[in-house]
Amino acid sequence: MNNNFKILFDYIRLLIDIPKIDQEICQEYFKPFSITKDTIIEPSGKIPEYHNFIVSGYMRNFYTNEQGLEITTDINDGPRFFTSYNHFMHKTPSNENLHCITDCELLRIKRDDVDVTAKLGITQMKYTIQVLQQQLEKNKQRAIDHTTLSAQQRYVKLQKEHPAIIQNIPLKYIASYLGINPGSLSRIRNELSN
């Protein structure tokens, strides 16, 4: 089996067992896709075309606010799924750009194919529920963190939980994701190093 699919299945198995039939469906519909760094694979304003699984690499979601400033709403590294679920599922134009920060290896499935596979089995529905729950908790925790932690504490927490992200992507994206001014983040980093 292709190593990318091994990574995908290992990732899915963290939540549920995958019957052989579903593995075959995955291998039929998910297509490997390599992108070079600094590419937007799903632009805002368009209905997302693919459901993406990051095999390796770093990606982010961002939108441009009224002042023309980029706001990074999510940063992820592989292995994991990374899609604007809401717009993908409801077939509505996304308000976010899905941006490959580094070179990335993906496995992706077309939205129309998801419609097909969704009809096939209960496995996918159960998995969807689990993924949504997991994602919901992540967002909830992020909201709580931003409600209760200082800018410095948020940075320290990210550093502790996702050191790879801090080491591998530009600080300006991290600052935006954490809701900290880049200059302030520099000062915080400086204070922490003393």
Next chain:
Amino acid sequence: MNNNFKILFDYIRLLIDIPKIDQEICQEYFKPFSITKDTIIEPSGKIPEYHNFIVSGYMRNFYTNEQGLEITTDINDGPRFFTSYNHFMHKTPSNENLHCITDCELLRIKRDDVDVTAKLGITQMKYTIQVLQQQLEKNKQRAIDHTTLSAQQRYVKLQKEHPAIIQNIPLKYIASYLGINPGSLSRIRNELSN
């Protein structure tokens, strides 16, 4: 039909159609429950026993942090479901207290009964997916709001989107929910009124 169930079904119909059979299942398993104000119906440390639908009234979720301070993580009014989904579904002890701030009318279903009804139909699964998606978006937006908005802007937004909450529950809960010191919130309210 009992008026409480009418409110429940109208609420569910915002997302999906409810086949008659599912309505009957609901009426069999959901039980009316009235609580007086200032009661904790699901305490932290215990596995949530019920899936709750608020017919009317105001509720919040809170936990107590290391400093012994209450952190309000969610505030809701009816009609809507309000349960610690994650702990309810995984049967793990909750880290939050489900608190009826005012007198409340609920419809609630026991966890074991959810296990039974879950096996009955695809309707419930589809509905669960929709609710999770909706909740996920809400949490995501809350995280973004706390990342990009000032304390004053967060208060104004809550006031605009949920005026009833501000008018009907103690400000200290709102301050905690918004991540603002009660004294600072008073000042902000004062500045806004000038």
Next chain:
DNA sequence: GAAACAACTTCACAAATGTGAAGAAATTAA
């Protein structure tokens, strides 16, 4: 390798929010 560009840091100052105490107002209990 030099030039051009982007990313990061540093600084002085400004603005927003936190803190804790004291008092006013509102609510609840007796």
Next chain:
DNA sequence: TTAATTTCTTCACATTTGTGAAGTTGTTTC
């Protein structure tokens, strides 16, 4: 209704973070 309790406001001052400019470092491109 009065007393007790809780909630809310106000204040002076401390702390944190934002702002914009300037300079440094690093990276890309030709």
